[in-house]
Amino acid sequence: MAKVLMKGNEALALAAIKGGVDAFYGYPITPQNEVPEYLSKHLIDAGKVFLQAESEVAAINMVYGAAGAGKRVMTSSSSPGIALKQEGISYIAAAELPCVISSVMRGGPGLGSIQPAQGDYYQATRGGGNGDYKLIVYAPESIQETIDIMKDAFNVADFYRNPVLVLIDGLIGQMMESVDFDRPVKERKLPVKDWATTGTKDHPGRRNVANSLHIDAQELEDQNIHLQEKYALIAKNETQHEMINMENPDYVIVAYGTMARICRSAIKELKAKGISVGMIRPITLLPYPKLAFNMIPETTKGILCCELSMGQMLDDVLISNKGRHKVGFFGRSGGMLPDPSEIVDAIENFSDKVVE
Amino acid sequence: MKVKYDKSKGLTDKPLSYCPGCTHGIIHKLVAESLVELEILDKAIAIASVGCSVFSYEFFNCDAQQAPHGRACALATGVKRVLPDNIVFTYQGDGDLASIGIAETIHAANRGENITVIFVNNAIYGMTGGQMAPTSLIGQKTTTSQDGRTQALHGNPIHISEMFSTIKGVAYLERVSVHNPKNVMKAKKAIKKAFEYQKANKGFTMIEIVSTCPVNWGVKPVDALKWVESDLIPEFPLGVFKDKGDQNE
Numbered sequence A: 001m002a003k004v005l006m007k008g009n010e011a012l013a014l015a016a017i018k019g020g021v022d023a024f025y026g027y028p029i030t031p032q033n034e035v036p037e038y039l040s041k042h043l044i045d046a047g048k049v050f051l052q053a054e055s056e057v058a059a060i061n062m063v064y065g066a067a068g069a070g071k072r073v074m075t076s077s078s079s080p081g082i083a084l085k086q087e088g089i090s091y092i093a094a095a096e097l098p099c100v101i102s103s104v105m106r107g108g109p110g111l112g113s114i115q116p117a118q119g120d121y122y123q124a125t126r127g128g129g130n131g132d133y134k135l136i137v138y139a140p141e142s143i144q145e146t147i148d149i150m151k152d153a154f155n156v157a158d159f160y161r162n163p164v165l166v167l168i169d170g171l172i173g174q175m176m177e178s179v180d181f182d183r184p185v186k187e188r189k190l191p192v193k194d195w196a197t198t199g200t201k202d203h204p205g206r207r208n209v210a211n212s213l214h215i216d217a218q219e220l221e222d223q224n225i226h227l228q229e230k231y232a233l234i235a236k237n238e239t240q241h242e243m244i245n246m247e248n249p250d251y252v253i254v255a256y257g258t259m260a261r262i263c264r265s266a267i268k269e270l271k272a273k274g275i276s277v278g279m280i281r282p283i284t285l286l287p288y289p290k291l292a293f294n295m296i297p298e299t300t301k302g303i304l305c306c307e308l309s310m311g312q313m314l315d316d317v318l319i320s321n322k323g324r325h326k327v328g329f330f331g332r333s334g335g336m337l338p339d340p341s342e343i344v345d346a347i348e349n350f351s352d353k354v355v356e
Numbered sequence B: 001m002k003v004k005y006d007k008s009k010g011l012t013d014k015p016l017s018y019c020p021g022c023t024h025g026i027i028h029k030l031v032a033e034s035l036v037e038l039e040i041l042d043k044a045i046a047i048a049s050v051g052c053s054v055f056s057y058e059f060f061n062c063d064a065q066q067a068p069h070g071r072a073c074a075l076a077t078g079v080k081r082v083l084p085d086n087i088v089f090t091y092q093g094d095g096d097l098a099s100i101g102i103a104e105t106i107h108a109a110n111r112g113e114n115i116t117v118i119f120v121n122n123a124i125y126g127m128t129g130g131q132m133a134p135t136s137l138i139g140q141k142t143t144t145s146q147d148g149r150t151q152a153l154h155g156n157p158i159h160i161s162e163m164f165s166t167i168k169g170v171a172y173l174e175r176v177s178v179h180n181p182k183n184v185m186k187a188k189k190a191i192k193k194a195f196e197y198q199k200a201n202k203g204f205t206m207i208e209i210v211s212t213c214p215v216n217w218g219v220k221p222v223d224a225l226k227w228v229e230s231d232l233i234p235e236f237p238l239g240v241f242k243d244k245g246d247q248n249e
């Protein structure tokens, strides 16, 4: 297939179809409406399931049901809607059911705004559901990368029996780019879903149950230990990041998604000024690419964490830095997108930005 | 009262976890027998809710999913939409269905989801220790309405079957009781009919079953059965609220 010009949200939806989605359940919210709109037409035309639920709470629980039945299932939402899904996400993670959730971030807190922002870093990586569970969180910076990740997302979810969250912001969702849907997807040997609740007729002598209740304390701790082992394996196998210009940089920027794009422009401007700046761009926010920080040379003068939020990923930067370098922070929020010159300025006045 | 307790193939060997005199157990048996008699046990998927029946996923001898509190009808929708040829049912208490899960239940009914809801109304929150339910009676003393429920403070008991009878997507809706053998037989017929309707793809079916909670009502099991007759049924009259029959809407 030749390259096509496509809007981010629609490309995400089409990539989900290419990834083999069987069913979609969701509730309208800006700025992600093109995702369900596109799927409502194309999934039903293909004889698959699309259902507009009565709420995000219902939608994520429909996802639970269909995932438990062994299907490839997804939901999509934006910040306040993802907040409502957190209960269901915890149950799905606990029951070890695979599913894909896309989240197109807007400004917050509260009703906030419908402009692009990255204020849901904590929501995505720490979650609001109860208990010791983790998602696999991807944060692509372009429509092409969104497509590549979405196509693999169902495989990753099925492989680990874990929910996958694909986190973009309103800018990536709304902009248009020329993209290719035929790039290869990583080969994964997927396990058979012999746990799916499809009726005992399909597995005589065994009842399949999707469940998160373990009333016996030792049994629940054992399950939690099992989950942690799985999360450690995911961290080992699936952590992804990009390094840019990391040979002896004066400074290193850490940024993801739309903010990483803005920082790319800033890095070029800084180079013209004779300041060498590298970048670590996390592609998975969870697991976080902690080890990449070991590659920052001793001689680098500082790390600038840049976000479209008020300092959330900063926590992971500080954890990963382990006190080796000075860490500064630059953030805009509420839907305000910085000009690259603001980041140039932040690097030139790094000492004013230092938080630790 | 004499109820036969011969074990149905529709139940596992796991001993039921209900208190003595609790009618949850009878209702389990009626559901299990219906699934066996209609030969749909091996394609049934039970959706357990949160309440005293939370362990029903261990009791029904079929595949099952355990839902978050109130979300059983959303799970059931999710399953049934991808597995339309299977039989999907929820088993929910009044707190689960009529309070926290009312939105999920109404919308599943309104979409005419081809699922069966077994709604156990015991006018109290059993599992959490006897708090007021949306179905508790005026004057009923609970741990959160210690001087008795009042209309002014808490509103009136909610009548689910009456409400749902106005919803077009509902194919069959009956309120039954299991406080004596005659009513147990009627309840069995109603539950079986609901599953027959699901088998025939007629749409949303719900059987509301007036049930007991002697422990949290603070009465002996025999008196609980009497209270069903004297107080609960007058508030929640039994009968068929909707039967689409052969009609297709």
Ligand SMILES: Cc1ncc(C[n+]2csc(CCOP(=O)(O)OP(=O)(O)O)c2C)c(N)n1
Residues within 6 Å of the ligand: B050, B051, B052, B053, B069, B092, B093, B094, B095, B096, B097, B120, B122, B124, B125, B126, B127, B128, B133
């Ligand atoms: C989100 C959430 N809120 C509250 C609870 C606590 N809780 C467990 S069971 C229950 C009420 C159950 O009452 P009901 O549905 O009437 O069933 P019964 O126990 O009477 O059979 C509540 C409030 C919970 N588990 N989850």
Ligand code: SF4
Residues within 6 Å of the ligand: B017, B018, B019, B021, B022, B023, B024, B052, B122, B126, B127, B212, B213, B214, B215, B216
């Ligand atoms: S607490 Fe009430 S509803 Fe729960 S098992 Fe005991 S008697 Fe039954």
